[in-house]
Amino acid sequence: MTESQVTEIRVTGENDYGVLVGRGILDRVPEVLGERVAKILIVHTPTVGRVATELRDALQGQYEQVLLAEVPDAESAKRVEVAAFCWQILGQADFTRTDAIIGLGGGAVTDLAGFVAATWLRGVRLVQIPTSVLGMVDASVGGKTGINTTEGKNLVGAFYAPAGVICDLELLESLPRNEVLAGFAEIAKCGFIAEPGILDLLEADVARATDPTTPEFKRLVELAIGVKARVVSEDFREGGLREILNYGHTLGHAIEHAERYQWRHGVAISIGMMYAAELGRMAGALSDAAVDRHRRILTSLTLPLSYPAGRWPGLLATMQRDKKARAGMLRFIVLDEIGKPRVLAGVDDSMLQFAYQEIAS
Numbered sequence: 303m304t305e306s307q308v309t310e311i312r313v314t315g316e317n318d319y320g321v322l323v324g325r326g327i328l329d330r331v332p333e334v335l336g337e338r339v340a341k342i343l344i345v346h347t348p349t350v351g352r353v354a355t356e357l358r359d360a361l362q363g364q365y366e367q368v369l370l371a372e373v374p375d376a377e378s379a380k381r382v383e384v385a386a387f388c389w390q391i392l393g394q395a396d397f398t399r400t401d402a403i404i405g406l407g408g409g410a411v412t413d414l415a416g417f418v419a420a421t422w423l424r425g426v427r428l429v430q431i432p433t434s435v436l437g438m439v440d441a442s443v444g445g446k447t448g449i450n451t452t453e454g455k456n457l458v459g460a461f462y463a464p465a466g467v468i469c470d471l472e473l474l475e476s477l478p479r480n481e482v483l484a485g486f487a488e489i490a491k492c493g494f495i496a497e498p499g500i501l502d503l504l505e506a507d508v509a510r511a512t513d514p515t516t517p518e519f520k521r522l523v524e525l526a527i528g529v530k531a532r533v534v535s536e537d538f539r540e541g542g543l544r545e546i547l548n549y550g551h552t553l554g555h556a557i558e559h560a561e562r563y564q565w566r567h568g569v570a571i572s573i574g575m576m577y578a579a580e581l582g583r584m585a586g587a588l589s590d591a592a593v594d595r596h597r598r599i600l601t602s603l604t605l606p607l608s609y610p611a612g613r614w615p616g617l618l619a620t621m622q623r624d625k626k627a628r629a630g631m632l633r634f635i636v637l638d639e640i641g642k643p644r645v646l647a648g649v650d651d652s653m654l655q656f657a658y659q660e661i662a663s
């Protein structure tokens with residue numbers, strides 16, 4: 303694929319903004335930033351330093367000041383000390399409410415940049431430019447921003463909508479293959495919870511589906527963003543429906559915490575989805591065939607499906623801090639069938655452990 307159309311997927315409801323998907327589309331940044339912006343802070347990781355510098359150079363003549371904030375890579379960016387480093391730059395450069403922040407990087411950076419934008423002066427303009435598959439299909443799209451704490455994943459944050467999101471598929475050229483595949487955990491998630499067409503595309507030819515240069519890849523990115531945009535448009539603040547986007551995350555986040563945030567999110571979520579599938583089967587509805595489909599698809603993406611047996615007590619303790627828990631009661635998203643998610647609450651610990659035994663290594 304040499305040329306591609308620019309697709310715009312809109313998030314509506316409480317907020318209204320577009321998610322652009324195309325190739326070589328960073329010239330759309332000023333249009334998405336909108337008028338009146340004078341100063342811009344581009345928050346990025348070292349891995350996309352060259353893109354950040356080129357973007358700054360391209361914007362420099364058009365704005366009063368364009369600054370770079372290079373932050374630590376991956377989950378190390380999602381710490382309060384790093385947010386404070388960004389706040390310090392904004393303070394020292396006198397950023398006002400008409401100035402803007404650009405998040406440029408993987409999901410960890412867009413989560414951090416979003417949180418900084420939400421908190422600086424109680425909210426300044428934010429444009430997200432995700433550079434990983436996961437950032438494009440999920441993290442940058444729905445306005446969930448946040449950082450981790452010692453106690454758990456994403457425990458501090460805000461719902462804060464961007465002015466727009468720019469998914470330039472050319473930026474994926476430098477993304478390592480294992481990161482591409484980790485991002486596909488969230489694409490598969492959208493397939494399991496709402497869009498079985500995603501699963502069909504993955505099953506038809508996983509090599510083409512996961513090759514960022516193919517039309518199939520672009521289609522999958524658009525389908526996954528479409529699922530997220532539809533859900534977020536209906537329930538931005540997670541009053542109910544939005545919880546389905548957390549499929550696989552109750553255990554997945556506990557695994558990330560157990561691994562001290564050294565694992566990729568998508569890798570942990572893969573195990574979490576396999577667990578949720580087993581739980582769905584035990585809760586009485588999900589068929590053996592659907593559970594096997596989870597296993598086949600996640601395996602075809604070379605994602606893991608199991609976690610050591612002895613880790614269960616620690617995982618169970620961490621899951622108590624999951625944001626879906628209510629009054630000390632854990633709640634999971636499970637499927638009755640592919641495309642039919644629901645909340646499963648009030649499950650006793652023995653059933654939870656029984657399901658874990660199915661994925662324990």
Ligand SMILES: NC(=O)c1ccc[n+]([C@@H]2O[C@H](COP(=O)([O-])OP(=O)(O)OC[C@H]3O[C@@H](n4cnc5c(N)ncnc54)[C@H](O)[C@@H]3O)[C@@H](O)[C@H]2O)c1
Pocket residue numbers: 347349350375376377380407408409410411413433434435436437440441442444445446447456473474475476477478481484485488566567568
């Ligand atoms: N806010 C949300 O709704 C939401 C949704 C899903 C995930 N998340 C969060 O997103 C994070 C995971 O995102 P991720 O998988 O992108 O991880 P990440 O941000 O850690 O990026 C993965 C790795 O890829 C590198 N990278 C990114 N783009 C690159 C590029 N173009 N070239 C070379 N290297 C590149 C990064 O520097 C990093 O080393 C987690 O913190 C997760 O909690 C948030």
Ligand SMILES: O=C(O)C(=O)C[C@@H](O)[C@H](O)[C@H](O)COP(=O)(O)O
Pocket residue numbers: 440444446455456488540544545547548551625
């Ligand atoms: O957008 C959502 O809502 C999601 O749950 C998407 C998830 O993929 C994402 O990992 C999110 O950050 C998890 O949110 P949390 O509220 O469980 O921290």
Ligand SMILES: [Zn+2]
Pocket residue numbers: 440488551567571
């Ligand atoms: Zn996720």
